[in-house]
Amino acid sequence: MTFRRMVEAVSFSGTGLHTGVPATVRVLPGEVGQGVLLRTGGGEAPLSSCGLSGTGRGTEVLLPGGGSLRTTEHLFAALAGLGIYSATVELDGPEVPCLDGCSAAFARGLAAASRPAGADEMPKGVDLAVPVAVEDETRGAVVAAFPCPELWITYVIRYEERPIGTQMADFRPARDDFLGELAPARTFALASEMDDLRARGLALGGSLENALLVGTEDVQALGGLRFPDEFVRHKILDLLGDLYLLGAPLRGRIAALRSGHTLHCRLVEKLKRAAGTL
């Protein structure tokens, strides 16, 4: 795994995927050893001290003093994928902008505003002493993490919708190409769930500009699918972004089956308790 340090501020503006509200998020350089600081609505807190919620079809990070950042996962996946663990993330608005529905635009901007970290600038990693797992029996979903010298994610999804079906993919940040193989994988929604999502006030900023729309037999994708298994790649992207909520790089082997943000967040909370930081 390589790590990078921010050398200048970078900002991203656009509308939120769920709220449809315009917002700007800025990522600023941090001091060595500072970790990740979050700022929003006048409040500031270290990421590792924040609460998490994964129930709104995205991940929401709750600052201890009030205020929150919604839909953090694609920005955080870009930070994790590039290995940036010392920075301040400042959000003006309720939700991180969706941009192109994946991590590509975030990763391009962050890569240009950072440089490889020096030997004395490496973040401290999180090791697992024992296996940790979380499960949702009603959905047949499980995520398990095992001790391993490097982060290594395996993800399996299964959908009735034919364009997705069953997909499995592996990602090892130390070996695989984040910018080429993972960052461009876009978020997706099922056509069958759109009415329900909109009724819940979700996906209000979603469109074919930033998401794939999956029917029972076909998929609407601007420019076509970027990878035959773009869906499971996006799930790995989401998990990578949610693991960033630890505030430090995890060394562990992770197997996820039919999971989502709710279980990802429960796993992170359990990992934090196991590491004694919660």
Ligand SMILES: [Zn+2]
């Ligand atoms: Zn996502």
